[in-house]
Amino acid sequence: MSTDQIYSHFHPDEHRFVDKAAEWVARAEQHEAKLTDFLDPRQAFILTTLVNRSMDVQLLLNGGHPSAERRRAWVAPDYRVLESEDPGITLLSITSPDEKLEDLDHGDYMGAILSLGIKREKVGDIHVRPDGCHILVASEIADYFRLNLSQVHRVHVMTEVLPLERLQFTEVKLEELQLSVASLRLDGIVSDVYRLSRAKVLVPIKAGRCKVNWKQEEDPSKPLREGDVVSLQGAGRFKVLEIEGVTKKGRTRVKIGKYS
Missing domain, CATH: 3.30.70.330 (RRM (RNA recognition motif) domain)
Known part of the structure; x- marks a missing residue:
């Protein structure tokens, strides 16, 4: 697969990381192992996608505990026993x-x-x-x-x-909010969660300061789904916990969890 074909699957702002990850995979194919820095879930997904394209490379992710969000990765030739490597x-x-x-x-x-x-x-x-x-x-x-x-x-x-x-693991605390929204559009829900006008949330979204599932999202009309994690730079992040149904007036009831 050419570089242009790989790029087509990812946001332009992710291309730099795609290049880096592709280089790690290429070096592993040449018998060189790499321990990465901590990756967010989106970066881990990109790296996993590229590793899965190679028959000769393996990947091990470790964040220090089983449910870690941010994890380091060993990218190595398939014959290397990664479980015995120092996770760093x-x-x-x-x-x-x-x-x-x-x-x-x-x-x-x-x-x-x-x-x-x-x-x-x-x-x-x-x-x-x-x-x-x-x-x-x-x-x-x-x-x-x-x-x-x-x-x-x-x-x-x-x-x-x-x-x-x-390690004393602490569960992530979510402040639950019950919203009644006209639609599941990104801009509308972000506006309601942070109690900002629609106009004020459009600016950071279109400027690339909003992420959905750790992926930059610049389309205000993107519909959100259950399980989506949304972050707005400078405001925090939230998770769509449940889409509960439609009211008699045609609005959608949504349960949101704000990260404290």
């Missing part, structure tokens, strides 16, 4: 001996990490608890994290490395 994931525990942490959220921890100059792809899932946070990171930068992450949103913290098996 380290668990960091963030705590504070003196200050309360229950008011800190995912965004606070993410902001503190990015302020250190760390790229997002070096960070896996973040598990926030009332007494602190467990963060999965790429092992090659774990020491840098441990030595430099000392403050989160003006709260002084301690950072230590723990064995992966001590």
Whole structure:
């Protein structure tokens, strides 16, 4: 399959990652293994799609726990035993001996990490608890994290490395909303979820700042389906939990889960 044929399956903004993934596969065909950074679910799908086109390449995804959203991948020749390879994931525990942490959220921890100059792809899932946070990171930068992450949103913290098996997994909390919408169009539901005018949500959607299932979506009229995960840059993300039926007035009842 030519490059143009491969590109036709993906959004133009994804072509750069497609090129990168295709190179990993090509090198694996030449007996070279690659451990990637953390991939989001869309990137993992693209990489899996390309690996499945090769008879001589295999893929192993690992995010540090079975239900991880963000995962690193080994891309390697088919004869290599990937289960015995180091996943390259380290668990960091963030705590504070003196200050309360229950008011800190995912965004606070993410902001503190990015302020250190760390790229997002070096960070896996973040598990926030009332007494602190467990963060999965790429092992090659774990020491840098441990030595430099000392403050989160003006709260002084301690950072230590723990064995992966001590991960305290936290379930994702969703704030449920019941909506009655005229249609399942992306712009209409985004408008209702974030209580913004239709005009205000059209701008970021058309500018490429909205994703559906981790794929950039610029069509405001795209119909959403059960299970879709939608993110709007700067506003957060939500999941379409259930399409419950049509009212007598012809509107559609939808249950939405907003990520906290």
